[in-house]
Amino acid sequence: MSPGKVLSNEAGQWLSRRDEYxxxxxxxxxxxxxxxxxxxxxxxxxxxxxxxxxNVKMRGQIKAAPITKGLAVYDRTISSEKGVEIALRVYTPSPQEENLPVMIYFHGGGWALGDLEGEDRTCRVLCVSIGMVVVSVDYRLAPEHPYPAALNDAWAALQWVLADPARYNIDVNRTLVGGTSAGANLAAVLCHQAKVRGVTIHGQLLRIPVVCQSDPHYRELGLESMNYFHNTPILCRQSMVQFLAWYNPTDAADISVSPLLATDFAGLPPAYIQICGRDPLRDEGLAYADKLEQSG
Structure with a gap:
């Protein structure tokens, strides 16, 4: 099936409103x-x-009051592939009197930037405001550790959480994944992998997700925001070109890099997708939401 033929009429209407968004x-x-x-x-x-x-992170920490009430925070180290160790940060509501849902969270940064500190506040807000356990993953970064290192670390974190849910009073029947930008890419791909491997994920939070890194398919689908907003502040088209080069996947059209190009969306968990209107990644997020909605 050609990916250019699978977007709904409603998605086409969304994409045609790019000036408004x-x-x-x-x-x-x-x-x-x-x-x-x-x-x-x-x-x-x-x-x-x-x-x-x-430097941006340090300025933000100075200006924003830390969230310290209503939660406990634990730093942990786990083994990923071939015995490689990665760090996790676990946020739990405190006091915690019952088993709670868990979100395994992946920070943004083009697979090459970021760490546990970068979205620490986001994880604290999720933990306290929703009342869930949040496990933030310090996955390995490109270009030192190219594809699929980050993805393998994401899978290792999921397996670690599911192996001993009692450790943090986790209800495995409410296991969620989430992330921002490249972190949302890892979360989305993880859902596809989990489905194939018989592991149940119950929901996904995808914030400005990176889901299509194949230029020919991007054009065929009629997506335009990467070109339309090629020179926006913070993230521009050249940013994504260099990030993908550092991540260095064998095939940018593979669904483990570009999950929008998957042919089977049936059975994936419900998703909450956030986009930014004036963002190069906007259209692929809209298209991904459309694919999920079409699949039911």
């Missing part, structure tokens, strides 16, 4: 015009981008 909000326009140094574009060497992300 892509309007710049006056508050953002004013903020960006006065604070361009606070909103870096993610183009450069791995070293320079990691330094930039660290």
């Amino acid at each position: 892509g309007q710049e909000h006056p508050e953002w326009e004013e903020f960006h015009s006065k604070n361009k140094t606070l909103v870096p574009t993610l183009v450069g060497t791995v070293k320079s981008l990691r330094e930039t992300m660290f």
Whole structure:
């Protein structure tokens, strides 16, 4: 089946409204015009981008009051493939008197940037506001560890959670995965892999997901935001080109990289998908939501 033939009429209507979705909000326009140094574009060497992300993170920690009440936080180390060790951070509501749902969470950063600290606040908010256990995964980063290292670490984290749910009073019948950008890519791919391997995931939170990295298929599907917003602040088209080069998959059209191109969406868990209107990744997130909705 050609991927260009599988989007619904409703999805076509969404995509045709790109001008409406892509309007710049006056508050953002004013903020960006006065604070361009606070909103870096993610183009450069791995070293320079990691330094930039660290500086942005430190400024954010200074300005935002930490969330310390109503939860307990534990740092853990687990074994991934071939005995490689990766770090996890576990957030549990406190006090916790019953088994709770769990979300295994993957940070964003183009498979090359980010760490447990980058979305620590997000994980704390999820834990406290929803009342769930959150397991944040410090997966290995490209280019030092190219594809499929991050994906293998994601699978190892899922297996670790399911192996001993009593450890953190987890209800395995409410196992969720989630992430931002490249982290949402890992979460989405994990759902496809889990279905094939007979492992049940009950829900997925995909925030501005990366789900189609094959240019020919992107064009065939009629997706345009990557070109339409090729020069936006923070993430631009060149950012994604370099991130994919560092991730270095054998085939960008493989569903373990571009899950939008999967031919079977039946049986995948319910999804909550967030997009940004003026974002290169917007259209693939809309198209992925459409594929899931069509599958029921």
